[in-house]
Amino acid sequence: MSDTKEPLFNRIALIGIGLIGSSLARATKQRGLAGEIVACARSKATRDIVMELGIVDAVYETPVEAVQDADLIILCTPVSTYADLAQAMSPALKPGTIVSDVGSVKESVIRDVGPHLPDGVHFVPGHPIAGTEHSGPEAGFAELFDGRWCILTPPVGTNAAALAKITTYWEALGSMVEIMTPHHHDKVLAITSHLPHLIAYTIVGTATDLEESQQADVVKFSAGGFRDFTRIAASDPIMWRDVFLNNREAVLEMLQRFSEDLSVLQRAVRWGEGDILEDRFRKTRDIRRGIVDAHQAGTFDAREPDNDGN
Amino acid sequence: MSDTKEPLFNRIALIGIGLIGSSLARATKQRGLAGEIVACARSKATRDIVMELGIVDAVYETPVEAVQDADLIILCTPVSTYADLAQAMSPALKPGTIVSDVGSVKESVIRDVGPHLPDGVHFVPGHPIAGTEHSGPEAGFAELFDGRWCILTPPVGTNAAALAKITTYWEALGSMVEIMTPHHHDKVLAITSHLPHLIAYTIVGTATDLEESQQADVVKFSAGGFRDFTRIAASDPIMWRDVFLNNREAVLEMLQRFSEDLSVLQRAVRWGEGDILEDRFRKTRDIRRGIVDAHQAGTFDAREPDNDGN
Ligand SMILES: NC(=O)c1ccc[n+]([C@@H]2O[C@H](COP(=O)([O-])OP(=O)(O)OC[C@H]3O[C@@H](n4cnc5c(N)ncnc54)[C@H](OP(=O)(O)O)[C@@H]3O)[C@@H](O)[C@H]2O)c1
Ligand SMILES: NC(=O)c1ccc[n+]([C@@H]2O[C@H](COP(=O)([O-])OP(=O)(O)OC[C@H]3O[C@@H](n4cnc5c(N)ncnc54)[C@H](OP(=O)(O)O)[C@@H]3O)[C@@H](O)[C@H]2O)c1
Structure with a gap:
């Protein structure tokens, strides 16, 4: 899927680099999917850690610096920060750039980010169904998205080539991609x-x-x-x-x-209605079986063995 | 703790041999804690599987046969079966025998079992805090109780030597023992x-x-x-x-x-009261930290790695 000779993107900019952002940086680097990976982090502590970890080529304090010349920008911060970040980076966005994200909700993201993007910029919101309970750049790992779903929710009229490219990117990270409406x-x-x-x-x-x-x-x-x-x-x-x-x-x-x-x-x-309890407790086993069959039964952390197949 | 030369018990009878009973059989055998292990299983299917697995020396259909000459009897069936089972086995119980169980509730067990036991029989109810979501004799494994707590709830006036012996038994299975009231x-x-x-x-x-x-x-x-x-x-x-x-x-x-x-x-x-949400979500992290520190953070199945220490 990913072209091993030429990377999929020239420059990927990750806005926010905690658990998800740093996992993306690691996985993107490991699989050679970008010529260059840069990040934006508001705190000096995070910028220092990220450079020490060596998972990006450069890290900037402001979004407008980070998105310079990027052909893919991914928002990886809590979703309430999206509107301000989109506004801050918009002056530096050029036509043809793809903007995506990893936020856990999608209707609000389209509402908050969409209006700030200049014409010609392609907006393809996304949400990887992968994570752990840990936070910060040190909690990330390259295998996080392996075998997990990534949901894309392109607004009506999204550029087909941009959607295809993001799909290829997530598949190259090991994910299965599903497209649905934000609602x-x-x-x-x-x-x-x-x-x-x-x-x-x-x-x-x-x-x-x-x-x-x-x-x-x-x-x-x-x-x-x-x-x-x-x-x-x-x-x-x-x-x-x-x-x-x-x-x-x-x-x-x-x-x-x-x-x-x-x-x-x-x-x-x-x-003391035992029959009602027993009846309800029986029903729920089928769903578990479905999850085991769909190979999504591993625990929350993809590094743990998927031991539910027995 | 366990004497490797002479087993702790001559004959242990397990009444019911599903996940917990079969794990007890395996662990008891592996650690040489009984001269003989016998079981009682109502269904022929279970009796056949248990003999095929080779985890007990004999398996009987009725409790009264199974408890013959046992010096430790452990009830390992759902707790609603306890009263009938205790009544059925009582004619075969001799003074000095210890009766215990693994049931997940304890007040009702004392209410249901106690009255059926002849004088001189020692009743020490127990509950291992270990398990998985799987059932039946094939789901058990010898390491289930390793590093897990076992709670004992001896009624007032319980024979001290019997309590000490059951404590030694669980510790030999790898558990930490805690004594508390059933309530x-x-x-x-x-x-x-x-x-x-x-x-x-x-x-x-x-x-x-x-x-x-x-x-x-x-x-x-x-x-x-x-x-x-x-x-x-x-x-x-x-x-x-x-x-x-x-x-x-x-x-x-x-x-x-x-x-x-x-x-x-x-x-x-x-x-939309974000401050209340954030405040409540913050409080709960401390409990998790306590569990990780107490080394009880592994997933439900003791065979899975305890990867929460990071
Ligand atoms: N965690 C999961 O399981 C999971 C799964 C799927 C999707 N997501 C989504 O992924 C996004 C990031 O989650 P995460 O788990 O990676 O979080 P995280 O580990 O806490 O990292 C958050 C990042 O956002 C930055 N940030 C926070 N507030 C900011 C602000 N006001 N302005 C600028 N930057 C800010 C942080 O910077 P500093 O380090 O400088 O504070 C950090 O780099 C969220 O939208 C979440 O919904 C999470
Ligand atoms: N599972 C857990 O996580 C867990 C943890 C701690 C404590 N416990 C306690 O351990 C006990 C056993 O649980 P388990 O998980 O081992 O269950 P299980 O795997 O379903 O095994 C239950 C055993 O009880 C027998 N049984 C069921 N109904 C019976 C009846 N009416 N008369 C005679 N025998 C009967 C079954 O015989 P057949 O095979 O012939 O049907 C089987 O041998 C319960 O009291 C439970 O509260 C369970």
Whole structure:
């Protein structure tokens, strides 16, 4: 897929270089997909780490410097920063440049970024369904996107060549690409990612509010199921705040359904209705089987073995 | 700790031999903790598999046959079966025999088993905080209890020598032993295990009710957090039905707290209160850190690497 003689892009600019941005830098370099990789990081600490790690060719403080002469720009910051960043870099954007992103919501991204892009600049929003609960440039790794899906949500009328090129890029990173509308994306992710995170944050929060004597026991005996929630609930607070602020409708709808279903189980527990409990607990095994069959059952971190096939 | 010359017990009888029972059989054999290991399994299929696996010396259809001459008996079936099993085996129990179990709730177990045991039989209920979402004798493995906690909940007046012997047994299996009241156990497990399972079953059930077109996407894009819930929600329906029927009060109390906390986050999402979201999301990181520090952060299956130390 990727041309090994000539890189796919001359210069890729990553705006923000934390877990996702630095994984993109590593994977892009490893697979020779760019002549040059540059990044933008607001903090000196991050700029220093990134240069020390040697994962980019140059790092700049401002977006307008970083995007200079780039033929692909990827926003890799929390989504609430997108509007300002797009505005800041727009004076330096030339026709033919592709702008993409990795944000976990997509309708708001199109609303926030689209209006700032000059004519002739191609906007192809994206979202890799890959990540861990860790943050920052040191948490990234080149294999993060391997065997994982990347969803692209091109607005109506997107340049076909630009879409094809971004698709080739993600495939060269090891991902499978799926194209859908931003609206559909936000609905699907509300149930597969956003609601699970909200619930995990909630239950870990509930445990945090227990009396101190009980908290030590919560930590000690977390292996009974709770610790799987704590991993999710250790994810970046800013990133997730932004997700919920920007996918309100879909999250609230799924939350409403979840609450109704929880009430049914709560009632069954209260009244000792074992048949209802058993029946509901049986239904859910099929979905797990589907995930195992689709080879998406590995744990959240692609470096861990996919041991669910047995 | 275990005496390599003379086994700790002459004959251990496992009543029920699924995931937990067969893991006990394997680990007991591997570490030479019993002169003989026998099991009881109601179905012929299970009896055949167990003999084929070669993990016990003999397997019987009825509890009364299996417990003959055993000096340690461990109940390893769903907790709703305990009363009948205890009644069935009681005629064959001799003074000095130790009866224990692995059930995930403890107050109901003492209520159900205690009255059936003849005088002089020592009852020391237990619960290993270790497991996977798989069931049956083929799912077990000898390392399941390694580095995991086992909680013992001896009733008031339990024979000290019997308690010491069971403690030695679990330590020889690689576990750390903690002693607490059954009431405290049931409260702690309500938040660390029972509520997480109820919530995981619920959210996976909510996804199961989506239109069919969306379900395929739920499976495909599950890597965003959802799949961690599907693993928990693939656990045995009968075992979990019994847990909820037998730990009603504590589960309902924790569920009430959870629902209140979820309402706060729901309101914050609805009204776009980013500071409340961020604040709550920050609090939960400390608990994760505690779990990592306590070396209980590995995934649910002890065979998987504990990669959360970074
Ligand atoms: N984490 C996941 O699992 C995951 C998965 C898929 C998609 N995503 C999406 O990927 C994006 C980045 O997530 P991440 O996990 O890589 O986050 P991260 O590790 O926390 O990195 C965030 C980066 O954005 C920069 N940044 C933060 N606020 C900024 C601001 N106001 N102005 C300029 N730069 C700012 C940070 O700079 P400093 O280092 O200087 O603070 C850092 O370089 C998010 O939009 C998220 O929705 C995340
Ligand atoms: N799974 C976990 O993660 C976990 C963790 C800690 C504690 N526990 C506790 O361990 C116990 C066993 O769980 P498990 O995961 O090992 O279950 P499992 O793999 O499903 O095995 C259950 C065993 O109990 C037998 N059984 C079921 N119903 C029975 C009945 N009515 N009469 C006689 N035998 C019956 C089964 O016999 P057949 O094979 O003939 O059907 C099988 O041998 C439960 O009390 C559970 O609460 C489980």
